[in-house]
Amino acid sequence: MGRAEPAGGRGAAERDGRAVHRHGGGEVRGLIDSHTHLNSNEGFGGRLICGAPFSPNGVADALKDCPEHYPDGAGATFENLTSDPDGHHDPVGWPTFADWPKTTSMSHQASYYAWVERAWRGGQRVLVNDLVTNGVICSLPIQPKDRSCDEMTAIRLEAQKAREMEAYIDGIYGGPGRGFFRIVTNPADARAVIEQGRLAVVLGVEMSEPFGCKMILDVAQCSKADIDRGLDEFEAMGVSSMFLCHKFDNALCGVRFDTGTQGTIINVGQFSSTGTFWQTETCPTALHDNPIGNATVPEMEDQLPGGVEVPEYSAGKNCNTRGLTSLGEYALRAMMARGMMVELDHMSVKAAGRALDILEAEDYPGVLSSHSWMDEHFTERLYRLGGFKTGYPHDAAGFIDEWQQDNALREQYDKGYGFGLDFNGVGGHPGPGSTSATVSYPFTSADGGVSIDRQVSGERTFDINADGFVHAGLLPDYVEQLRVAGGGEALIDSLMRGPESYLQTWEATTAHESTVNLATGKPAWASSNENNPFTSYAAHRAFDGSSNTRWASGHWGVDPQWLRVDLGSAEPISRVTVNWESAAARAYEVQVSDDASTWRTVWSTTSGDGGLDTASFAPTSARHVRILGTQRTSRYGYSIWEVGVFGS
DSSP, X not given: OOSOOOSSOOOHHHHTTOOOOOOGGGOOOSEEEEEEOTTGGGSGGGTSSBSOSOOTTOHHHHSOOOGGGTTTSTTOHHHHHHTOSSSOOOOOOTTTOSSOSOTTOSSBOOOOHXXXXXXXHTTEEEEEEEEEEOHHHHHSTTSOOSSOOOHHHHHHHHHHHHHHHHHHHHHHTTSTTXXXXXXXXSHHHHHHHHHTTOEEEEEEEEESSGGGOOEETTEEOOOHHHHHHHHHHHHHHTEEEEESOBSBOOSSBOBOOOOHHHHHHHHHHHHHHHSOOOOEEOOSSSOOOOOOOOOOOHHXXXXXXXXXXXXXXXXXXXXXXXXXXXXXXXXXXXXXXXXXXXXXXXXXXXXXXXXXXXXXXXXXXXXXXXXXOXXXXXXXXXXXXXXXXXXXXXXXXXXXXXXXXXXXXXHHHTOOOOBOOOTTSSOOOOOTTSOSOOOOSSEEOTTSSOEEOOEEETTEEEOHHHHXXXXXXXXXXXXXXXXXXXXXXXXXXXXXXXXXXXXXXXXXXXXXXXXXOTTTTOOEEESOOOOOSSSOOOGGGGGSSOTTOOEEXXXXXOOOEEEEEEEEEEEEXXXXXXXXXXXXXXXXXEEEESSSSSEEEEEEESOOOSSEEEEEEEEEEEEEEEEEEEEESSSSOOEEEEEEEEEO
């Protein structure tokens, strides 16, 4: 067939990629998909996602089904277990597309380059292409494969294919650098690409065992050196953001569970890989992971060893017992040292909470929630840091409700919104009849740039009213559906501001510099110290720059207790971090003084729960800083690993 067909006729100006959409004051306007998987057909063993986003041999080669799906789709085992209602489909793609792509399909290409092109013409300006694979899903007995399940090998191949896709599109548009699809590795280049009216494509990574960091019977199979080597390689690839865990608990963090049939399949996969099932506990606060449920999937459970069964989970226990491990903390800090953005989605609430503690302690803005997989209670903490959040494409009412839920916070922190479409990511999309709102064709794109009619591929005409949100090219149609379903111009404006908010987060991340702890090595005193013949728990141990030494108070049953440091001279400060040992404070104050005699409180809490706390307050000048504990979390005294004092 030669080169793949274009999305439609192009004039000379369009072929040159210069349909510029500008907004005054240097602010970019457009739509953002912050979470999608263009090249996932190369992951998961090469047979989970059928069809490719491009092929040098043309559209008929790119948009064809996996061979084991012929003749009637019965071989699409993963899809048939998780989504397909009858377990069969017509495997023919181009040119008829009788049964795929469709909104319930999890195993067919939904991001063909011409479909992505249509979304770009309809106003999309940023696309985050998460290189994705999952060695555990790949290794499932039910999953066909034609290659190794090694995750790093798959990620390398996907990065290569993304570059080949860019070159392929360049060829269609007249030569190197002329295509609409531009891979960028820094926010300045992204702005330049968008200013030219093109699509800025950012590379991210979403994998289950980064750098080989799986665990077997709770024993990590990677080291800090493995993490550093892996991150250096990602940095060289041009990767700008990544997930520390995905679907399965690993040596870095516990995950936010999947539910229902898919949850059982993944839980069996976790056991096959790690020797452990998910473990749950009662959530101590309103924060929670997804309920697993107790769906029965005989095709998967029959693969377990004799005598091994999937646990029965209590409906009242919805939190993963696993959080961010010590290796996970190391990996998080290593990402920060390289100026990478951190994805919170897929982390358990215990892991995400600890990650936010660390990010807040460093005042690090590079934090993302890209497809509605983060507990809503974390949203303000994310925005306060300077992070960015987008939503999964639910049915119109569901997406609008999720958008409205955060309206006040977005207004407070001046944030736009966007999508995490997750096409080719083993997830469903809103189908026909999911909303009563009707899109009238043709309509004008959200940016006002073009008139959009129904999308045609081969012999198939796609209409979002009749087909649902079946592929990436219907993003403009989905935006119009959201508008007429009740989102109105307010939602459109919020979506159009999404790329700018994302770029501001990225810019702040790359510009971030670690601040100096003004308290390290400075003279310190305490109201009391625990006596121990083998080690010292003196006050200065909380200011020595080591996370392995600590101050501990004496007088276990006595409140209040205090710990203070002399900075040596008056300094402008606005942030104090306190890394509590398990003997922590429920209620405590951060106080400052000029003379160590008269104290003023700049921050306080009555709901402390230990761990790493960050007290941020209006900049003030002080020489002395004091932590005053007034109520303990246990019968023991107070104990602090390290205190940080940072300038404004």
